[in-house]
Amino acid sequence: AAPGGSAAAAAAPASGGHSADEEDRADFDCSICFNLLLEPVTLGCGHTYCRRCLRNALRVNRHCPMCRAPTYVAANEQPANVLLTRLIERKFPAELAARRAEEAEEVREAEADRLPIFVQEGLLVYPTQPVTFNIFEPRYRIMVQRCMEGSRRFGLQTTPASTVGVVVEINSVRQVSVGVLQIGCRARSRYRTRATAAVEEGTGGLLYADIELLEDAPLAGADAAHAQRLRGILAECVNRMLSTLPPTTVRHAENVHGKMPGSVVPFSLWLSSMLATPVAHRMADLATTSTLDRLRRSYAFLRLLDRQAEAAQRAAAASGGDGGGAAAGGAGG
Ligand SMILES: [Zn+2]
Numbered sequence: 062a063a064p065g066g067s068a069a070a071a072a073a074p075a076s077g078g079h080s081a082d083e084e085d086r087a088d089f090d091c092s093i094c095f096n097l098l099l100e101p102v103t104l105g106c107g108h109t110y111c112r113r114c115l116r117n118a119l120r121v122n123r124h125c126p127m128c129r130a131p132t133y134v135a136a137n138e139q140p141a142n143v144l145l146t147r148l149i150e151r152k153f154p155a156e157l158a159a160r161r162a163e164e165a166e167e168v169r170e171a172e173a174d175r176l177p178i179f180v181q182e183g184l185l186v187y188p189t190q191p192v193t194f195n196i197f198e199p200r201y202r203i204m205v206q207r208c209m210e211g212s213r214r215f216g217l218q219t220t221p222a223s224t225v226g227v228v229v230e231i232n233s234v235r236q237v238s239v240g241v242l243q244i245g246c247r248a249r250s251r252y253r254t255r256a257t258a259a260v261e262e263g264t265g266g267l268l269y270a271d272i273e274l275l276e277d278a279p280l281a282g283a284d285a286a287h288a289q290r291l292r293g294i295l296a297e298c299v300n301r302m303l304s305t306l307p308p309t310t311v312r313h314a315e316n317v318h319g320k321m322p323g324s325v326v327p328f329s330l331w332l333s334s335m336l337a338t339p340v341a342h343r344m345a346d347l348a349t350t351s352t353l354d355r356l357r358r359s360y361a362f363l364r365l366l367d368r369q370a371e372a373a374q375r376a377a378a379a380s381g382g383d384g385g386g387a388a389a390g391g392a393g394g
């Protein structure tokens with residue numbers, strides 16, 4: 062748009078007089094974003110805003126931002142003002158095209174870093190895992206609606222105040238009974254919350270957070286070699302454990318956690334998901350950006366299991382087969 066604009070300016074008469082269109086151009090500005098109105102929506106009070114500006118404003122409170130008149134329009138459903146739309150298309154086509162491109166970009170960015178938050182106490186889902194939820198709380202039914210209007214994504218956290226969570230993408234929505242939606246999802250990336258953005262008014266407490274995606278720092282040099290070595294040791298250890306389990310249990314584990322990944326970063330997350338470690342341990346595994354850190358924690362946990370098993374065996378041998386449990390508890394401390 063900028064090139065188009067400057068070309069027009071260059072072609073204007075040397076006298077530099079403003080055309081009628083330029084003079085009343087400001088009348089077509091949105092008083093929320095101070096840009097040319099995009100998809101103008103007019104409220105009952107007569108004030109007009111861009112659809113997206115209005116939607117964001119009404120999420121904070123349901124009043125006209127100019128005159129404070131209460132409003133009940135649904136910003137997504139209210140038809141655009143036909144006359145204004147036509148006038149803007151005719152008078153400012155280049156600027157309108159630029160605004161459309163700009164908004165598409167902004168929507169992508171906003172969706173990338175602001176998500177509605179779904180809180181499930183104690184539930185940790187790891188990236189790439191499938192997961193299904195039954196949604197019945199009103200605020201989360203609204204969340205599903207918001208997701209389906211936009212990027213289909215929400216943030217899953219174990220508490221409202223968590224600073225770490227997992228982006229979850231909705232693949233399917235099904236009404237399973239009155240007031241209950243079943244959503245089929247897949248966990249995507251881990252995130253860290255930069256700030257708790259807002260609670261959407263009128264939703265009974267639907268929370269939004271500004272997030273940034275978490276990725277492990279690249280492994281280099283000695284660390285990379287060390288991580289590969291640890292991966293080898295841990296993979297062998299897990300395969301040994303799996304070989305002692307019935308095939309149905311192994312299949313079930315694969316359905317929940319996926320198959321063992323080959324490369325080291327997904328492997329470290331997969332292992333963390335597989336091991337029945339304490340929640341604090343799993344949270345640390347999701348929060349860290351150090352693959353080595355995560356692998357070491359899993360290694361320490363497996364060593365602990367080994368020592369406990371050995372201690373239990375020794376105790377069982379010493380007492381002729383009884384009282385193994387107490388000895389194992391002591392060895393764990
Ligand atoms: Zn606007």
Ligand SMILES: [Zn+2]
Binds near residue numbers: 106107125
């Ligand atoms: Zn108004």
